[in-house]
Amino acid sequence: xxxxxxxxxxxxxxxxxxxxxxxxxxxxxxxxxxxxxxxxxxxxxxxxxxxxxxxxxxxxxxxxxxxxxxxxxxxxxxxxxxxxxxxxxxxxxxxxxxxxxxxxxxxxxxxxxxxxxxxxxxxxxxxxxxxxxxxxxxxxxxxxxxxxxxxxxxxxxxxxxxxxxxxxxxxxxxxxxxxxxxxxxxxxxxxxxxxxxxxxxxxxxxxxxxxxxxxxxxxxxxxxxxxxxxxxxxxxxxxxxxxxxxxxxxxxxxxxxxxxxxxxxxxxxxxxxxxxxxxxxxxxxxxxxxxxxxxxxxxxxxxxxxxxxxxxxxxxxxxxxxxxxxxxxxxxxxxxxxxxxxxxxxxxxxxxxxxx
Amino acid sequence: xxxxxxxxxxxxxxxxxxxxxxxxxxxxxxxxxxxxxxxxxxxxxxxxxxxxxxxxxxxxxxxxxxxxxxxxxxxxxxxxxxxxxxxxxxxxxxxxxxxxxxxxxxxxxxxxxxxxxxxxxxxxxxxxxxxxxxxxxxxxxxxxxxxxxxxxxxxxxxxxxxxxxxxxxxxxxxxxxxxxxxxxxxxxxxxxxxxxxxxxxxxxxxxxxxxxxxxxxxxxxxxxxxxxxxxxxxxxxxxxxxxxxxxxxxxxxxxxxxxxxxxxxxxxxxxxxxxxxxxxxxxxxxxxxxxxxxxxxxxxxxxxxxxxxxxxxxxxxxxxxxxxxxxxxxxxxxxxxxxxxxxxxxxxxxxxxxxx
Ligand SMILES: Cc1ncc(COP(=O)(O)O)c(C=O)c1O
Ligand SMILES: Cc1ncc(COP(=O)(O)O)c(C=O)c1O
Numbered sequence: 127x128x129x130x131x132x133x134x135x136x137x138x139x140x141x142x143x144x145x146x147x148x149x150x151x152x153x154x155x156x157x158x159x160x161x162x163x164x165x166x167x168x169x170x171x172x173x174x175x176x177x178x179x180x181x182x183x184x185x186x187x188x189x190x191x192x193x194x195x196x197x198x199x200x201x202x203x204x205x206x207x208x209x210x211x212x213x214x215x216x217x218x219x220x221x222x223x224x225x226x227x228x229x230x231x232x233x234x235x236x237x238x239x240x241x242x243x244x245x246x247x248x249x250x251x252x253x254x255x256x257x258x259x260x261x262x263x264x265x266x267x268x269x270x271x272x273x274x275x276x277x278x279x280x281x282x283x284x285x286x287x288x289x290x291x292x293x294x295x296x297x298x299x300x301x302x303x304x305x306x307x308x309x310x311x312x313x314x315x316x317x318x319x320x321x322x323x324x325x326x327x328x329x330x331x332x333x334x335x336x337x338x339x340x341x342x343x344x345x346x347x348x349x350x351x352x353x354x355x356x357x358x359x360x361x362x363x364x365x366x367x368x369x370x371x372x373x374x375x376x377x378x379x380x381x382x383x384x385x386x387x388x389x390x391x392x393x394x395x396x397x398x399x400x401x402x403x404x405x406x407x408x409x410x411x412x413x414x415x416x417x418x419x420x421x422x423x424x425x426x427x428x429x430x431x432x433x434x435x436x437x438x439x440x441x442x443x444x445x446x447x448x449x450x451x452x453x454x455x456x457x458x459x460x461x462x463x464x465x466x467x468x469x470x471x472x473x474x475x476x477x478x479x480x481x482x
Numbered sequence: 483x484x485x486x487x488x489x490x491x492x493x494x495x496x497x498x499x500x501x502x503x504x505x506x507x508x509x510x511x512x513x514x515x516x517x518x519x520x521x522x523x524x525x526x527x528x529x530x531x532x533x534x535x536x537x538x539x540x541x542x543x544x545x546x547x548x549x550x551x552x553x554x555x556x557x558x559x560x561x562x563x564x565x566x567x568x569x570x571x572x573x574x575x576x577x578x579x580x581x582x583x584x585x586x587x588x589x590x591x592x593x594x595x596x597x598x599x600x601x602x603x604x605x606x607x608x609x610x611x612x613x614x615x616x617x618x619x620x621x622x623x624x625x626x627x628x629x630x631x632x633x634x635x636x637x638x639x640x641x642x643x644x645x646x647x648x649x650x651x652x653x654x655x656x657x658x659x660x661x662x663x664x665x666x667x668x669x670x671x672x673x674x675x676x677x678x679x680x681x682x683x684x685x686x687x688x689x690x691x692x693x694x695x696x697x698x699x700x701x702x703x704x705x706x707x708x709x710x711x712x713x714x715x716x717x718x719x720x721x722x723x724x725x726x727x728x729x730x731x732x733x734x735x736x737x738x739x740x741x742x743x744x745x746x747x748x749x750x751x752x753x754x755x756x757x758x759x760x761x762x763x764x765x766x767x768x769x770x771x772x773x774x775x776x777x778x779x780x781x782x783x784x785x786x787x788x789x790x791x792x793x794x795x796x797x798x799x800x801x802x803x804x805x806x807x808x809x810x811x812x813x814x815x816x817x818x819x820x821x822x823x824x825x826x827x828x829x830x831x832x833x834x835x836x837x838x
Pocket of ligand 2 (some may be wrong): 539558679715716717718719720739740741742743783784785786
């Protein structure tokens with residue numbers, strides 16, 4: 127990352143590494159963490175000295191505001207190691223700007239750019255051996271901010287912690303995914319904070335998703351909370367529909383996360399000569415297309431899996447299966463993005479950013 | 483509380499009390515906590531042994547799900563001490579049922595009734611000297627549940643902590659309150675979890691409220707996220723409107739918290755011979771009534787203040803002031819409810835429950 131300023135980060139190294147206890151061929155997503163974490167406190171109106179310390183528990187007062195009023199935002203990004211042992215990030219500026227957008231909507235202070243990038247850089251250098259080579263392997267990076275002021279009164283916290291933790295990951299395979307299109311429950315409101323990567327946007331999805339699971343669907347595609355007629359996004363993915371040769375995805379809004387993968391998919395698809403329509407999509411349009419065999423693909427886009435093909439969907443009791451395609455848009459686009467991420471193809475976009 | 487079962491609660495008493503350090507005549511709401519807390523862990527599919535321990539910090543893994551996916555619900559209730567030093571709760575069954583409703587919507591396990599009531603009872607007995615006599619004094623009680631399983635994958639936690647902390651409170655005076663009626667931002671979606679007392683419902687309100695503050699309003703009254711034409715509730719209060727001699731409040735829904743004070747106000751008002759209409763209320767209706775001098779009162783209802791008179795409101799740039807009334811419904815109803823809470827009048831409803 128070629129940032130000019132270098133922040134003074136106090137580093138306390140772990141005495142021993144846990145890396146030998148980890149079976150890198152058998153990782154469950156997001157469950158093992160590296161030796162170090164980045165942490166920076168906000169108090170008295172400003173961010174204090176950033177530090178890197180051994181991964182460790184936090185001492186939290188039971189009245190800390192994050193537990194009661196939900197001021198918590200996060201990001202999800204990955205680092206990749208190429209064959210020359212170089213470590214790369216993918217469009218990290220996007221994550222940096224997004225976490226601050228999320229924070230602002232939740233009345234939380236924005237984090238300084240140089241703290242973010244210098245902190246991330248130094249953390250990744252320290253835990254570099256946790257990033258394994260090979261297509262699919264990566265280090266999942268989780269920056270997050272939580273409100274730590276004590277006191278059970280419903281007002282914005284005056285104290286926060288900005289933290290980065292990292293978890294080694296293998297290729298993400300979500301299994302066969304069929305989705306239920308929401309017809310009753312919703313994820314977010316117009317005028318709400320659905321566009322923010324805020325903790326409060328996730329807990330509400332678990333129960334409706336568990337109901338969908340019982341009907342045989344792995345995930346839910348959320349629709350607008352007003353009419354349930356328009357397709358929006360999935361729990362942790364934006365969604366794309368291929369009708370005939372066109373790729374369609376809905377516009378972002380204050381209800382929808384502006385996914386980094388989504389915007390990369392749109393760009394790559396266009397450059398592959400695919401027509402991409404960004405416009406509201408009605409559920410009935412998808413169902414009509416499915417009936418006429420024009421619905422060729424549905425896929426989700428997100429950092430974890432890049433692209434997740436969706437094999438079928440259900441809506442109000444009816445179910446549809448999608449055709450199995452040889453040359454899917456999903457796999458072509460995914461391979462291009464993976465190639466950029468793992469430094470195996472040219473990156474004409476400047477999306478790949480070296481850690482050094 | 484006359485519950486039959488007595489749960490085995492392991493009690494570890496604080497070695498010394500902090501009570502002498504507290505200035506009870508100068509308390510800031512929700513900032514000082516009593517000597518003990520109730521805590522019970524959920525793991526391996528069940529609630530473990532409940533304990534009461536000295537109030538202390540929690541040791542939390544940075545990847546605990548509450549920080550990332552917002553599984554956190556809470557309650558707010560109060561204990562009151564009468565002139566005979568007896569301690570009373572107000573409709574605690576309502577809070578118990580509501581926290582479990584909130585938990586269920588967030589895919590969190592429900593808490594057993596006898597654990598809740600025995601835990602609360604024993605905690606209040608232990609910290610009884612923190613409850614001061616005198617109208618207005620109370621002990622604010624904050625039960626809450628947080629997801630503690632480690633791991634950054636967006637799925638329901640398998641581990642939780644149920645905690646009760648208590649904070650001594652004086653009469654709650656919010657100062658002069660004028661409200662902004664929301665015309666852009668929203669609190670919750672149809673099909674969402676606005677009815678739950680979930681942490682995720684609060685953080686999103688702070689930023690829009692800060693904008694309202696800049697326009698001279700202390701709070702926001704939320705409207706439906708779809709049209710912003712219907713009045714719903716305030717940040718931590720349900721709202722009532724008096725037009726002529728009628729008291730009007732909107733029905734509860736999946737977007738609105740089913741307030742214990744709200745239902746008590748409705749009951750008390752009816753028994754005082756006041757006509758109470760529970761129906762959707764349009765913003766334009768309130769504005770018309772204000773123009774015709776028929777809008778006599780607006781007040782919020784909630785555990786903290788019981789009833790909070792609202793002196794004026796604004797909508798899309800226009801502002802209205804309400805008349806100053808001698809015999810307001812607000813004060814008559816508030817005095818009745820306070821009388822029941824402090825055991826100074828008969829409680830024909832059976833709302834007052836003794837702690838012993
Ligand atoms: C709600 C939601 N939508 C979409 C996405 C995809 O965003 P990105 O491509 O930036 O990972 C995510 C995050 O992964 C998400 O949490
Ligand atoms: C959003 C919201 N509405 C209304 C209320 C009032 O509910 P209750 O009367 O049960 O305190 C509260 C809580 O105090 C609240 O948080």
